[in-house]
Amino acid sequence: MKKVIAWGIFVFCLALFLPTAGNTRSIDPVVSTVWLAGNTQDPKIVIVDIRKVEDYKAGHIPKAVNIFYNTWAITEGKLRNQVPPVDDLTDIINSAGITADSKVIIVGNSDIPPNRSNITRVAWTLEYAGIENVAILDGGWEKWVAEKKPVSTDIVKPKASDFQPKLNKNMPVTKDGVKTAIGKEIIVDTRDPDFYEGKKKLDFVARAGRIKSAVNLPSMTVYNPNGTFKSKKELADMAAKAVGSDPNKNIIVYCDTGRLASVWAYLLKNVLGYKNVRMYDGSSEDWMADPAAPVEP
Amino acid sequence: MSGRFSAKEKKIFDDKVFQRSCRSCHASCGDCHVSSPKVGGVSTGLIKGHEFVAKNDAKTCATCHGGRVYPEFTGDFGGQADVHYQKGMTCLNCHNKAELHGTGTLYTSKTDVREKPSCTNCHKPGSEKTDKARSSHAQHKDKVSCYACHSGGSYTNCYDCHIGKGATPKPGFYLGLNPKDKKSVTTLRLVPTVRDTFRSAGITQDNYDSVPNYWATSTHNIKKRTERTRSCEVCHKDKQNFLTKEMLIKDGSKANSLLIYSPKPVKQ
Numbered sequence: 417m418k419k420v421i422a423w424g425i426f427v428f429c430l431a432l433f434l435p436t437a438g439n440t441r442s443i444d445p446v447v448s449t450v451w452l453a454g455n456t457q458d459p460k461i462v463i464v465d466i467r468k469v470e471d472y473k474a475g476h477i478p479k480a481v482n483i484f485y486n487t488w489a490i491t492e493g494k495l496r497n498q499v500p501p502v503d504d505l506t507d508i509i510n511s512a513g514i515t516a517d518s519k520v521i522i523v524g525n526s527d528i529p530p531n532r533s534n535i536t537r538v539a540w541t542l543e544y545a546g547i548e549n550v551a552i553l554d555g556g557w558e559k560w561v562a563e564k565k566p567v568s569t570d571i572v573k574p575k576a577s578d579f580q581p582k583l584n585k586n587m588p589v590t591k592d593g594v595k596t597a598i599g600k601e602i603i604v605d606t607r608d609p610d611f612y613e614g615k616k617k618l619d620f621v622a623r624a625g626r627i628k629s630a631v632n633l634p635s636m637t638v639y640n641p642n643g644t645f646k647s648k649k650e651l652a653d654m655a656a657k658a659v660g661s662d663p664n665k666n667i668i669v670y671c672d673t674g675r676l677a678s679v680w681a682y683l684l685k686n687v688l689g690y691k692n693v694r695m696y697d698g699s700s701e702d703w704m705a706d707p708a709a710p711v712e713p
Numbered sequence: 714m715s716g717r718f719s720a721k722e723k724k725i726f727d728d729k730v731f732q733r734s735c736r737s738c739h740a741s742c743g744d745c746h747v748s749s750p751k752v753g754g755v756s757t758g759l760i761k762g763h764e765f766v767a768k769n770d771a772k773t774c775a776t777c778h779g780g781r782v783y784p785e786f787t788g789d790f791g792g793q794a795d796v797h798y799q800k801g802m803t804c805l806n807c808h809n810k811a812e813l814h815g816t817g818t819l820y821t822s823k824t825d826v827r828e829k830p831s832c833t834n835c836h837k838p839g840s841e842k843t844d845k846a847r848s849s850h851a852q853h854k855d856k857v858s859c860y861a862c863h864s865g866g867s868y869t870n871c872y873d874c875h876i877g878k879g880a881t882p883k884p885g886f887y888l889g890l891n892p893k894d895k896k897s898v899t900t901l902r903l904v905p906t907v908r909d910t911f912r913s914a915g916i917t918q919d920n921y922d923s924v925p926n927y928w929a930t931s932t933h934n935i936k937k938r939t940e941r942t943r944s945c946e947v948c949h950k951d952k953q954n955f956l957t958k959e960m961l962i963k964d965g966s967k968a969n970s971l972l973i974y975s976p977k978p979v980k981q
Contacts, residue, residue: 503938
């Protein structure tokens with residue numbers, strides 16, 4: 417009986433993150449540690465561990481390749497967390513052995529907020545590059561270890577692939593695009609309320625406040641204390657309060673540097689089925705440096 | 714730095730400054746392999762209980778080199794991880810035991826150490842995969858260091874150091890002539906020593922102007938492609954990041970101006 421109940425819970429949890437209708441995915445956007453442990457032998461699975469090299473060497477999920485976060489998101493000019501130039505991005509993807517039909521599972525640390533959003537930022541970047549089947553491991557490395565699942569210290573060096581990115585140019589949006597969207601699209605500030613309300617700002621952001629007309633939907637509210645995602649219903653309720661329930665609405669998410677915003681960019685599109693979600697990855701760092709860019713309050 | 718001292722000042726430096734400051738990182742065996750060295754009076758304690766730890770780059774190396782080199786290497790400073798780190802390499806993949814432990818030969822400068830790593834140890838000239846890379850390397854051979862073209866961007870430069878007060882780090886990226894040969898172009902890093910750095914110890918640096926404030930640096934933020942590898946014009950037309958008279962620090966060494974270099978235009 418206990419086995420039946422456990423299996424029921426497992427299936428129920430899987431259903432929470434089933435891909436939304438109309439998507440070409442063949443893998444759930446968020447996968448559990450149980451699922452991954454049972455699918456590591458699938459030849460199409462590529463596990464990408466984005467933790468630091470020394471952490472990877474100390475132990476990782478068997479068969480995982482290591483491509484550290486700062487490889488996927490670079491400082492370009494004065495802007496943090498930018499997509500690398502396409503030739504570099506191509507090299508990075510191919511060095512992981514990722515092909516067009518790979519099922520890529522992103523594994524990172526889920527201990528602190530910046531590490532959690534690193535995971536979604538990498539997933540977003542891969543989707544931007546044209547990889548359709550990208551998923552993130554719910555609860556990350558910490559949950560895998562807490563459950564005493566297998567750990568390896570074998571360094572994995574896959575055979576390089578020859579994938580050529582087909583950039584999904586409708587996924588990011590520029591500052592000019594955001595200016596045009598004010599009053600026409602839903603602009604979502606994914607930072608904590610103090611930043612949205614202009615009470616706090618980061619040192620490298622020129623001005624406090626938010627993009628004119630933005631609503632607040634903080635990214636860090638999507639996690640349980642152990643770094644796993646809240647249920648699909650909870651996420652849907654949070655999203656609906658901020659952006660409504662119409663999946664066809666045009667939505668732009670942003671934060672300070674384009675990292676935190678990737679959490680909601682990923683969830684809104686892949687888990688909740690909003691079809692038109694773009695991310696302003698220049699975010700406040702870019703917007704607030706422009707004196708002509710309208711700001712509230 | 715010691716080139717700036719008179720013989721009398723060098724003795725004061727060795728007795729009063731080196732022992733108090735530099736010695737905290739110049740370590741003995743156990744300082745790296747059992748406990749981590751004290752840096753600024755702070756120790757992170759034992760690495761793995763009382764065990765002798767052969768390799769743990771993040772602790773045995775980064776404790777001392779975590780201020781400048783290591784964050785540059787991982788991209789935590791500057792935002793672009795070194796390509797070698799991206800590929801899973803850490804300190805000891807390039808810096809070998811002979812270099813770190815010594816071979817019995819005393820060198821007066823780290824740049825003289827014969828066992829130090831060199832890019833061409835692994836990347837043999839002529840083995841490039843593209844014609845562009847092969848011809849670029851041949852054209853710039855012995856004229857430009859690998860770092861000058863392949864450094865990924867800003868690295869830490871330290872300003873205005875005074876005994877007991879420390880220096881102020883700021884990002885920067887400077888290209889100019891190597892102070893060692895005054896011929897080849899390389900990446901330069903500002904050394905924080907200023908005219909009155911050691912004044913409180915009674916050292917006035919009588920020969921301050923004999924040594925520049927900028928030194929050739931092996932940046933640890935190497936990238937396969939950079940702005941300079943993508944376009945000749947970045948250096949040969951726009952002269953981006955090349956030291957100019959206006960960029961030099963105020964009241965710096967008179968030797969600084971000898972490092973200024975202006976690339977000539979080229980036909981592509």
